[in-house]
Amino acid sequence: MNANPAIRQEASQEASSKASGETVVEARGLGLTFETNDGPVQALSNVDLVIGKGEFVSFIGPSGCGKTTFLRVIADLEQPTEGDIRVNGMTPAEARRKRAYGYVFQAAGLFPWRTIEQNVALPLEIMGYSRAEQKERVFRTLDLVNLAGFEKKFPWQLSGGMQQRASIARALAFDADLLLMDEPFGALDEIVRDHLNEQLLDLWARTGKTIGFVTHSIPEAVYLSTRIIVMSPRPGRVTDVIESPLPRERPLDIRETPEFLQIAHRVREGLRAGHSDD
Amino acid sequence: MSAVSLAVSGSQPGFLRRAAVGRTLPILIVLSAIILIWYAFTVYLNAPWQIDAYQRAGSEWTAADLVGDTMAQERPVLPAPHQVMAEIWKTTIGTRITSKRSLIYHAWITLSSTLLGFVIGTALGVLLAIGIVHNRAMDKSVMPWVIASQTIPILAIAPMIIVVLNAIGLSGLLPKALISTYLSFFPVVVGMVKGFRSPEVIQLDLMRTYNASGTQTFWKLRWPAALPYLFTSMKVAVAIALVGAIVGELPTGAVSGLGARLLAGSYYGQTVQIWSALFMAAALAAVLVGIIGIGQRIVMARMGTREGERS
Numbered sequence: 001m002n003a004n005p006a007i008r009q010e011a012s013q014e015a016s017s018k019a020s021g022e023t024v025v026e027a028r029g030l031g032l033t034f035e036t037n038d039g040p041v042q043a044l045s046n047v048d049l050v051i052g053k054g055e056f057v058s059f060i061g062p063s064g065c066g067k068t069t070f071l072r073v074i075a076d077l078e079q080p081t082e083g084d085i086r087v088n089g090m091t092p093a094e095a096r097r098k099r100a101y102g103y104v105f106q107a108a109g110l111f112p113w114r115t116i117e118q119n120v121a122l123p124l125e126i127m128g129y130s131r132a133e134q135k136e137r138v139f140r141t142l143d144l145v146n147l148a149g150f151e152k153k154f155p156w157q158l159s160g161g162m163q164q165r166a167s168i169a170r171a172l173a174f175d176a177d178l179l180l181m182d183e184p185f186g187a188l189d190e191i192v193r194d195h196l197n198e199q200l201l202d203l204w205a206r207t208g209k210t211i212g213f214v215t216h217s218i219p220e221a222v223y224l225s226t227r228i229i230v231m232s233p234r235p236g237r238v239t240d241v242i243e244s245p246l247p248r249e250r251p252l253d254i255r256e257t258p259e260f261l262q263i264a265h266r267v268r269e270g271l272r273a274g275h276s277d278d
Numbered sequence: 279m280s281a282v283s284l285a286v287s288g289s290q291p292g293f294l295r296r297a298a299v300g301r302t303l304p305i306l307i308v309l310s311a312i313i314l315i316w317y318a319f320t321v322y323l324n325a326p327w328q329i330d331a332y333q334r335a336g337s338e339w340t341a342a343d344l345v346g347d348t349m350a351q352e353r354p355v356l357p358a359p360h361q362v363m364a365e366i367w368k369t370t371i372g373t374r375i376t377s378k379r380s381l382i383y384h385a386w387i388t389l390s391s392t393l394l395g396f397v398i399g400t401a402l403g404v405l406l407a408i409g410i411v412h413n414r415a416m417d418k419s420v421m422p423w424v425i426a427s428q429t430i431p432i433l434a435i436a437p438m439i440i441v442v443l444n445a446i447g448l449s450g451l452l453p454k455a456l457i458s459t460y461l462s463f464f465p466v467v468v469g470m471v472k473g474f475r476s477p478e479v480i481q482l483d484l485m486r487t488y489n490a491s492g493t494q495t496f497w498k499l500r501w502p503a504a505l506p507y508l509f510t511s512m513k514v515a516v517a518i519a520l521v522g523a524i525v526g527e528l529p530t531g532a533v534s535g536l537g538a539r540l541l542a543g544s545y546y547g548q549t550v551q552i553w554s555a556l557f558m559a560a561a562l563a564a565v566l567v568g569i570i571g572i573g574q575r576i577v578m579a580r581m582g583t584r585e586g587e588r589s
Contacts, residue, residue, distance in 0.1 A: 077483055096489055103487040109480040113502045113581035122498065126490045154582035 022053035024088060024178055024210045025074055031082030032069055032236075042235035043069045044080070049229065049238065053177070056204055056211045058225035060218065060267060061274065066236020067214045067229075071180050074212065075103050087178070099127060101178040102171030106186055108163035110155040110170075117142065117151035120170045127174055141169040144203060161192040165199075172207070179211045185220070194252060197223055201250055218271075222246075222263045223255055230267055232274020240270035316359055323355040324348035357550045365554040378534065385558050387535040388523045391451055392566070395458020396519035400512060402459065403466025410467070411474040411500070412492070421471075428464050432457065432522060437529045454535075457526035462515035469511030473504025502581065509574035516566045524559060536562075 032044040044066040051057050059067035072078040073085060076092035087095035095101065102123075110119045117138045124134040142148055145165040155163055164184055171179060185193045197220060204211055215221050221228050222244065230240035245259060254260055321344070328348050332339045339347075349358040357365075369381035377383060406424065409416040436457050443453040477499050485495045527537025536555050543552035 075487055077486065096487065099489055101487070103484065105480040105484065107478075107480060109478060109484055111481065111499070111502070112583075113505075115582065123488045126485075126488045126494050126498070156582075 023050055023086075024053050024055075025049070025051040025212070026086045027070075027073075027083065028085070029083035030070075030073065030080050030085055032066070032073060032078060032080045033082075044073070045235035045237045046083070047236075047238055049241075051210060051212065053210055054208055056213065056224055056226045057229060058213045058215055058221040058227070059229045059231060060215055060221045061231030061236075061239075061271065062216070062233055064233035064236065065231035065274070066233070067231050068182050069236060070231075071182050071212055071214050074178075075101060075180055099123075099174060100176055101180050102174065102176045104164075104168055104171050104179070104181040104184045106183045108155070108160075108167040110163055110166060112155055114154075115151065116147065116153050116155070116158070116166050119155065119166060120173050123170060123174050129174075137173050138169075141172045142166075144172060144206070145169045146199065159192075161188050161196060164188065165196065168200075168203075172203075172209075177209055179209045181211065182214045183216070184213075186216070193217075193220070198252055200224065205248065218264050218267050219255060222260055222267060223250065223252075228263070228267055230270035230274070232271070239274045240266070242266055242270075313359055316356075317349070320354070320356050320358045321345055321348045324351055327351070327355070353547045354549055357553055361550050362553045362557060365550045366557060369554065370558075381539070381554060381558050384534055384536050384539045384555070385562055388520070388527065388537065388559070389562060391454040391526070391535075392458055392516070392520045392523040392562075394451060394455035395460075395522060396462050396512075396516050398455065399459040399462030399515060399519060400466050403463040403511070403515070404470055404508070406463070406467045407470030407474055408496075410471050424464060424467050427460070432461060432525050433529060435460070436526050440526075454523060454526045454532070458519040458522035461522040462519040465511045465514040465518070466508070469507045469514075470504055473507030473511075474500045476507065477503045505577060505581065506574075506583075509570060509577070512570050513567050513574075516570060517563050520559065520563050520566065 027047050027049045030044055030047040030049075031042070034041045034043055043064075047066075047070060049070075059070060061067050069078055073080050074087055074092060076096040085092060088098075088100050090098065090100075110116075111122065114122065120138045120141055121134045124137060129137065138151070139148075142151060145168050147162060147165055147169060150158065150162065150166075155166070158166065168181075168184065185196050188196065200211075201224060213221075213224060226244050226248075228240075228242040228244065229238055230242065231237065232239045242263060244263060246254060246263070325344060325348055328344060328351070329339075332343075348354070349361070351357075354361070366381065369379060373380040373382075375382050375386075406420060410420055411417070439457055439460070440453045443449070443456070481499055481503075482495070485499055490498070523535070524537040524540070526532075527535040528541055532538040536559050539555040540552055543549065543555065
């Protein structure tokens with residue numbers, strides 16, 4: 001763990017360099033301790049991180065490393081116990097009230113009694129968009145995730161991959177510049193996953209959103225991200241931050257290139273280092 | 279079963295075949311078995327009195343006489359099915375509805391207080407469930423009382439409800455309906471608390487990420503998620519609301535209604551009248567539950583529920 005201070009320094013240097021651009025998420029010394037019956041569990045410890053506008057940041061690590069917790073802290077679904085975090089320069093609670101982000105969960109979580117278009121319209125109804133605007137936005141976002149033509153279907157009539165795409169459409173339907181995704185493709189098979197990864201990159205390129213993406217798949221993290229945050233458990237912390245040298249334009253076969261394999265190797269090393277101390 | 283359907287399909291396709299493949303045949307078999315057993319018991323239970331009557335009259339009798347006469351007694355221990363059916367026919371089709379002898383008139387009296395009690399009970403149950411789900415204090419304090427309320431025998435509390443309400447000037451339909459309410463709100467509370475809590479954590483988290491208000495979360499998530507539970511609870515509630523209305527008529531000196539009919543029948547040993555009132559009550563319950571079932575199907579179909587997932 002002696003590598004840690006150096007990395008943190010690297011991260012904070014990055015933070016200062018990114019500060020010149022627009023910052024979307026900024027965490028300083030963030031910590032979160034859950035009180036459980038077996039005593040306190042440190043889910044996050046001393047996390048410093050800056051996410052700039054338009055970045056695609058992946059969080060990777062074994063279960064219990066706090067990657068999901070960190071995403072939930074950004075979304076104001078968990079309260080940090082130490083440190084400070086800003087989302088669009090506000091507290092997470094304020095950012096949530098301003099509807100600053102769209103959140104995609106591990107499961108699609110579509111409402112079974114609503115059709116696909118009604119599901120996508122759900123946030124729009126809650127946020128008080130006009131009927132016409134709702135219709136227009138549902139049409140546009142369903143088209144964006146290649147679900148045009150499935151508006152009137154109920155969730156159970158769609159495959160798992162299509163359901164998850166509908167849930168992404170739901171998160172994109174309103175104007176949040178930040179998209180938080182918690183292992184959205186974790187439950188899907190490899191082929192569907194590849195396909196959705198490709199579509200996600202395309203979508204990111206077209207919309208210019210900032211994406212925070214939790215995963216435990218190394219190829220997925222390397223393929224998608226401009227930056228990979230490697231985390232390790234007990235306590236949940238950042239052990240490595242990898243800037244990806246890959247171009248923004250990424251065909252699927254980029255995964256066979258030496259650059260890709262090199263980054264994947266570094267991520268794997270980082271994960272192994274995190275594991276060696278237990 | 280397969281032999282039957284084969285034989286049937288050979289000779290007479292159509293109705294018989296459908297009956298054999300579907301649920302009709304098993305139901306008919308069970309029904310005929312019940313009727314057979316019933317007739318057997320009619321003879322067995324009414325025979326002692328009949329034999330006694332023969333001996334007092336000093337007449338000769340055969341087994342055939344005995345079987346015939348046990349099924350035609352005026353006040354049998356157990357009336358034969360056809361006697362009950364004849365009584366029901368006579369008191370429904372054969373009597374003016376406005377007459378005090380009409381079973382339909384009595385059924386309507388009971389039905390009206392059943393429905394009023396059921397509606398109040400369902401509303402009360404839903405409101406209590408909303409309170410329990412949204413308020414920690416209510417969650418801790420109300421549920422034990424709801425459960426305790428159902429441990430008190432309704433027969434004990436029914437006369438008190440009538441007397442107390444009478445003292446404050448309420449009489450007639452409402453006190454009886456409140457006894458139905460007392461029974462029927464319970465399954466609705468229990469079902470709806472479960473229903474309102476049925477949304478998954480990620481669905482609730484999702485509403486939070488939209489900064490949805492409590493009211494929005496309720497109407498867009500909790501209420502639709504709870505609807506299947508509502509219909510299931512209402513089926514139970516309407517059946518016991520009917521029981522409540524009948525029981526409410528027993529100890530309160532009611533002169534009309536199915537309960538009053540049961541009571542009068544037992545005073546005068548009119549077992550045929552008792553049984554016909556019982557059958558009327560059963561038919562009424564079946565119709566009420568059936569209507570709710572139809573409502574459930576319509577609502578669930580509109581909510582896109584997958585075929586076969588209905589309860």
